[in-house]
Structure formats: C-alpha cells, structure tokens
Amino acid sequence: MTEGRGLRIEAAGVSQWVRGGRHTLTDVSLTIEPGELVAIVGGSGTGKTTLLDALAGIRPAAAGVVRYDRPLSFGYVPQDDIIHLELPLARTLRYAARLRLPKGTTEATLDAAVRDVLQALDLAGRADVRVGALSGGQRKRASIAVELLTSPGVFFLDEPTSGLDPARAAEFMRLLRRLADGGTTVVLATHHPPDVRKCDKIAFLAGDGRLAFFGPPAAACAFFETDDIEEIYELLAGDDTAREWGERFAAGRADAPAATPQSSVAESSAAAGGRMIGAIGQWSLLTRRNLDILVRNRLTVALLAGSPVMVLLMFAVLFRPGAFDPTQPSPNATVMILFWVAFGGFFFGLTYGLLQICTEFAIVRRERLAGLGVGPYVLAKATVLLPLLAVVDLLTLAVLRALDRLPAADAATYGELFVTLLLSSAAALALGLLTSAAVADPAQAAIALPMLCFPQVLFVGAILPVPVMAVAGRVLSYPMSNRWAFEGLGHSLDVASLWARGGSPLGPPLLASYGDTFSRPLLADWAILGGFAVAFLVAAGLVLGRKAPAQQRSRGASPV
Ligand SMILES: Nc1ncnc2c1ncn2[C@@H]1O[C@H](COP(=O)(O)OP(=O)(O)OP(=O)(O)O)[C@@H](O)[C@H]1O
Ligand SMILES: [Mg+2]
Missing domain, CATH: 1.10.8 (Helicase, Ruva Protein; domain 3)
Structure with missing residues (x-):
C-alpha cells in the first residue's frame, strides 16, 4: 500500500504558545526528506506532541510556516487507539x-x-x-x-511504542523502518532511546520546545559529546542548559530553511485522494457501524434492555392498580404515575445518549480530520438509538396499562401518550448527546448525570405544582423538557376533569394548586419537546465541531 513517494516537509521558524504567552515551541526549523524515518525526542512536556501536530497541520503553528512539496495526504496515529x-x-x-x-x-x-x-x-x-x-x-x-x-505520503505517530515491551517495540520500529524504506515519510514522537537509534534523523526538543539538535543519531552523539542517547536527556534537563544547547545548535547549522511563506502547498487528505463519500453516505455508513458496535457489546445491550425492565418492575411494586378509576380517583397517585412515566422517557433517552460520543473522542477527532461531517455523525447516533427508545416507551405504556396502573382509554389517547413520551425521549437523547460531546471524558459524563436529572425532577411541576413554586423555580421550569412531557400526558388522560368528578376529598384543592397545568393544547407540548430535540442535536453538532475540527486548510501563519 506504500506506492508513490513520501512527502518532503519543511518547517521554518515554527513557534507555538499557549494562553499566558508561554512558548510550547520556540522557533523550530527543520527539513524532513521523503522516505525518512524521523524521531522527535525530548523530556516530558517539551513539545513533542505540539511539534507533531504543527507538522501535520492539525494544530497549525502560531508563527512560522510548514511547507510540503505536494498536497498533503497524511496518516496520523495519536496516542489513544483510534479504532x-x-x-x-x-x-x-x-x-x-x-x-x-x-x-x-x-x-x-x-x-x-x-x-x-x-x-x-x-x-x-x-x-x-x-x-x-x-x-x-x-x-x-x-x-x-x-x-x-x-496510502498517505507521510505518517505521524505519537509515542507509538509506549506500553509495548522492548521486543514488541523493536518489532514495531522495524515496521516503521520498512514503511520508510518503501518511500513513505515517517515522523514519530517517542520517549524510548532504542527507537531513536533506528531513525534516520532525530529532533531533540528541550525547554520551551526549543530545537536542541536535528540530524542523524550518530551526529547527535558527536554534537553532545557523548555516546549514549540517554545522557543527552540529562544534559538537556535544566532550562538554562537547554537554551544554551539550543543556541549552540542554531549557531552551528547551515541547513535551516528560511521562513519565507512562499508556495505553502497544502490540501486536505480527502482532496488529495479524491472526494470521500457525501453526507448521506456517511450517515448511512455510521448508522450501520453504530448498530454493529451496539449489538456486539453484550453488556451495553443488557443494560439498555435491562434497566427499563427493572424500572417497570419498580413502578408495578410502588403503585396500586386503579388510581385512575373515575369513581374513586386517587389524585396524588395519578400525578406521580404520570410524572414517573414521563421521567422514565427522559431518563432512558438521556442515559442512552450520555456515553455515545465521549467514549470515542479519539476516533471522532481522527475521522473529522479525514473529512467526516458532524451532522451525519450526530444523526447516525440518533438514528440507531431512537427506535430503541420507541420500543422502551411503547413497552412502558403497554405494561402499565396491562397492570391497570394506567387507565383504560381508546387507541387515539394511547397514540397521544406514545408520541408525547417518544418526543420526550428524543429531547433527552439529544441532551445526552450534547452532554457527551461537551464533557472531557466518560467520568465527567457520569458526574453530569445527576446534575441533569435533579432539575428534571424538582422543577417539572409534579412534586410541587408550578403555580406554587417560588418565582425562580417557575422560571427554571420552562427549560425542563420533562415538564412539557408530564403536562402533555396529563392533558391526554384529562386528569383535571377526572379529579373534579371524583368524590375524593383530595380532588378539588389539589386540582386548584395545579391551576391550568393540564389545559394547554397537546400540540403546543409536542412542539416544545420537538424544539428541544432539534436544538440539542444542533448544539451537539456545534460543540463537536469546535472540539474536533475538520482538517485545517491553512497551515501556519505568516512568519514573525
Ligand atoms: N492545550 C494546552 N493548553 C495549555 N498548555 C498546553 C496545551 N497543550 C500543551 N500544553 C503545554 O505545552 C507543553 C508541551 O506539550 P506537549 O504535549 O507537546 O509535550 P510532549 O513533549 O508531547 O510531552 P509528553 O512526553 O508528556 O507527551 C507542555 O508544557 C504542556 O503543558
Ligand atoms: Mg506528547
């Protein structure tokens, strides 16, 4: 697969800095020839990953230029697995x-x-x-x-041998050697001295991402006057010594490319190899892949199917049958049944979505660079999960009806209940996907779960009716998707007239405290729930787009 010639990469005066102005790369200039195997080495935090990303154009340098001799098509293997x-x-x-x-x-x-x-x-x-x-x-x-x-022209790898035993690491380096010998340019960041010896050139970084040496390993030993690569790390350990070596190297070199921004040739890898499949193709491919992954993950399937069953069991144990009996209605039981059915729809939607994106950030980042759109990606998630939620919602209504926890009603009424519940699940699923895109990792997603659930219990108007909430609480009830689901369910089952008819002493006063909670037209509730679903999905796409940018087309700013 390594036909063709490797890419030539020329970095001139490349610098990078982070907030606060601290340099993470300082004026790095080097040229990597086609088919060379080059190691970027240096202590922890010296800027290896930063340089690799700047060379690949993933995080373009803040100053300086990176040039390629033809359109860039690259492979990038980050430290995390990307499959x-x-x-x-x-x-x-x-x-x-x-x-x-x-x-x-x-x-x-x-x-x-x-x-x-x-x-x-x-x-x-x-x-x-x-x-x-x-x-x-x-x-x-x-x-x-x-x-x-x-078949990319250049390969970038970030610490590919860490975590491998010495024999496997050596075997892996032989593989990279073969790739380079076959013509592909290979650039890797590494910590391991044995890797370095197999490379054509090494770039030694020190201090604030300063180039302390660039050239063949043997020349490095001569330059640092040692015959041991390990010793170079020690020589460069202090900030001052790092600067000294950097200056000494810069003074002695004649090979540094000039930082003129002429003919910076760069295109996306997709453009270099022909157009990739379109948005619909991506959506359908990812939908199939998601489904494939889902059905193979037995634990996930067990959790997705098992948790609704457990919750239904709890409902059956908690609620007595016949709460909606018009001759003897039990108003507070009906409120709780409606609320918990609504909350179930919300909760499963949220939890189905919550781990979908944050568990595969490394993969999304990489695929975004290859041209994947956030729209097809997010929609493919929803496409697989929404039908599952529909089954859960349907099952909830059917089982609770069969157990007489929900009242007898015609098919049209149950159709309404189902649509309300499904829209509520869809909004919650979208909220889950948004959260999953926004958090840094699954641990944060787990912490977010109660934070998202609590307000959807407290401010929904079931535990405490909206009209008797404090003003701030009433304001907070508006953005709670669960409120509109709860009220929609109550509207369809017409609980207001049920309580008014019933002879129960709890009827009228309780009814009064709910005010006109259940009187809104159902379509308004549906529109609000649908609006939440769309807004959260769009937000999820936007957040993901920021976090995992598509490939940058401009590489490097003007030279300083
Ligand atoms: N997003 C960021 N915000 C602030 N500082 C950053 C950011 N990314 C990197 N840095 C800083 O830039 C410096 C270089 O980071 P980089 O990840 O390139 O180091 P590295 O040589 O790859 O380290 P390691 O060997 O540990 O992987 C570090 O001091 C790091 O703290
Ligand atoms: Mg690194």
Whole structure:
C-alpha cells in the first residue's frame, strides 16, 4: 500500500504558545526528506506532541510556516487507539475504508485495500479477532492499518511504542523502518532511546520546545559529546542548559530553511485522494457501524434492555392498580404515575445518549480530520438509538396499562401518550448527546448525570405544582423538557376533569394548586419537546465541531 513517494516537509521558524504567552515551541526549523524515518525526542512536556501536530497541520503553528512539496495526504496515529474495540479487525477496517477512500470506490477495491493493509502489517491471521482482544502491539499496528488504507505520503505517530515491551517495540520500529524504506515519510514522537537509534534523523526538543539538535543519531552523539542517547536527556534537563544547547545548535547549522511563506502547498487528505463519500453516505455508513458496535457489546445491550425492565418492575411494586378509576380517583397517585412515566422517557433517552460520543473522542477527532461531517455523525447516533427508545416507551405504556396502573382509554389517547413520551425521549437523547460531546471524558459524563436529572425532577411541576413554586423555580421550569412531557400526558388522560368528578376529598384543592397545568393544547407540548430535540442535536453538532475540527486548510501563519 506504500506506492508513490513520501512527502518532503519543511518547517521554518515554527513557534507555538499557549494562553499566558508561554512558548510550547520556540522557533523550530527543520527539513524532513521523503522516505525518512524521523524521531522527535525530548523530556516530558517539551513539545513533542505540539511539534507533531504543527507538522501535520492539525494544530497549525502560531508563527512560522510548514511547507510540503505536494498536497498533503497524511496518516496520523495519536496516542489513544483510534479504532473501536468491539468490532472484529477486518470489519472495522472495512468501515474505515468505506469512509475514507474516494466516493465510487468499488466494493472489490475496498476489500482488496483491507486485505493489503492486513498483510502489510502482518495482521492477516487476526482479521476476525475483536480489536479489544488483540495484544497492545497488534492494536497499535491495527491503528496504523486504518491510516495505511489511503496510502498517505507521510505518517505521524505519537509515542507509538509506549506500553509495548522492548521486543514488541523493536518489532514495531522495524515496521516503521520498512514503511520508510518503501518511500513513505515517517515522523514519530517517542520517549524510548532504542527507537531513536533506528531513525534516520532525530529532533531533540528541550525547554520551551526549543530545537536542541536535528540530524542523524550518530551526529547527535558527536554534537553532545557523548555516546549514549540517554545522557543527552540529562544534559538537556535544566532550562538554562537547554537554551544554551539550543543556541549552540542554531549557531552551528547551515541547513535551516528560511521562513519565507512562499508556495505553502497544502490540501486536505480527502482532496488529495479524491472526494470521500457525501453526507448521506456517511450517515448511512455510521448508522450501520453504530448498530454493529451496539449489538456486539453484550453488556451495553443488557443494560439498555435491562434497566427499563427493572424500572417497570419498580413502578408495578410502588403503585396500586386503579388510581385512575373515575369513581374513586386517587389524585396524588395519578400525578406521580404520570410524572414517573414521563421521567422514565427522559431518563432512558438521556442515559442512552450520555456515553455515545465521549467514549470515542479519539476516533471522532481522527475521522473529522479525514473529512467526516458532524451532522451525519450526530444523526447516525440518533438514528440507531431512537427506535430503541420507541420500543422502551411503547413497552412502558403497554405494561402499565396491562397492570391497570394506567387507565383504560381508546387507541387515539394511547397514540397521544406514545408520541408525547417518544418526543420526550428524543429531547433527552439529544441532551445526552450534547452532554457527551461537551464533557472531557466518560467520568465527567457520569458526574453530569445527576446534575441533569435533579432539575428534571424538582422543577417539572409534579412534586410541587408550578403555580406554587417560588418565582425562580417557575422560571427554571420552562427549560425542563420533562415538564412539557408530564403536562402533555396529563392533558391526554384529562386528569383535571377526572379529579373534579371524583368524590375524593383530595380532588378539588389539589386540582386548584395545579391551576391550568393540564389545559394547554397537546400540540403546543409536542412542539416544545420537538424544539428541544432539534436544538440539542444542533448544539451537539456545534460543540463537536469546535472540539474536533475538520482538517485545517491553512497551515501556519505568516512568519514573525
Ligand atoms: N492545550 C494546552 N493548553 C495549555 N498548555 C498546553 C496545551 N497543550 C500543551 N500544553 C503545554 O505545552 C507543553 C508541551 O506539550 P506537549 O504535549 O507537546 O509535550 P510532549 O513533549 O508531547 O510531552 P509528553 O512526553 O508528556 O507527551 C507542555 O508544557 C504542556 O503543558
Ligand atoms: Mg506528547
């Protein structure tokens, strides 16, 4: 798969800084020739990842330029795995091939591409093994396999050998060597001295991302007057010494490319290899992949199916039958039944969505760089989960009716209840997806869950009717999607007249405290719930778009 020539990369005066003005890269200039294997080394926090991202154009430099000798097509393997653990290797590669290879590529060509990369990475024997069941080294190779599908001109890898035992790390470096020998330019950040010795050149970073050396490993030893790469780390440990070495290196070099911004050639990888599949194609592909992942993850399936069943059981144990009996209605039981049915629709929607995105950030980031749209991505999530929620909502209503916890009513009424509940689930699912896109990791998503649920219990107007809430509480009740679901359910079952008719002493006063809660036209509730669903979905897309930007087209600002 490594046909063609590697890319030539020229960085001139590249600097990067973070908020507060602290430099994370300081005036880095270097040239990487086609087919070279180059290591970026240096202590922790010296800017290896930052330089790698600047060279790849993922986070373009704040100053200086990065030039390529032809349109950039690159493979990028971040430190985290960029493939789903649930799917068999060949299958996950097949999805990746469909997503990344140009539109119109035939099925046979896709299959051949997958076969080729499996062979090239010595993974043919593991094609049917679940990615999660591969060894660490195999999984790293699998990440590379995904990137190799498009035959990129350059490969960027961030610490690919960390976590591998020395033998596997050496084997992995031999693989990179083969790739480079085949013509692909390979740039990797690494901590491991043994990796470095197999490279054509090393870029030593020190201090605030200052280039302390760039050249062949042997020359590095000569420059630092040592024969041990490990010792160079120690030499560069202090900030002052790092600056000294940096200045000494800069003074002695004649090879640094000039920082003139002429002919900065750069295009997205998709453009370099032909257009990838369109938005609808992406949506349908990701929908299939999501479904595939879902059904293979038995624990998830068990939780998705099991938790509604458990909750239904609890409802059945908690509520007595016949609360809606018109001759003897039990107003506060009916309020609670309606509220908890509404809350169930909300809760399952929220929890189904909450872990969908934050568990695969590394994958989304990478696929966004390859041209994936946030719209198709978010919609594909909703497309798989909404039908499941429809089943849960339907089941809730059917079981509670069968157990006489909900009253007898005609099909039209139950149709209304179902639509209300499903819209409520959809709004909650969208809120879950938005939260999942916004948090940093699954742990934060778990913390967000109670924060999202509490207000949807307190400010809904069931535990405490809206008319008797404090003013601030009443204001807060408006953005609670659950409020409109609860009121819509009450409207369809006409609880207001039920309580007015009933001889129960709790009827009229309780009814009064609810005011006109249940009198709004149902369509208004539906419109509000639908509005929430759309707004949250759009917000999820926007948040994700900011967090995982599409590939940057401009590389590097003007030189300082
Ligand atoms: N988003 C950010 N905001 C603030 N500081 C950042 C950010 N990203 C990186 N840095 C800082 O920039 C410096 C270089 O970070 P970078 O991740 O490039 O280091 P590294 O050499 O890859 O380190 P490691 O070996 O630990 O991976 C660090 O001091 C880090 O704290
Ligand atoms: Mg790093």
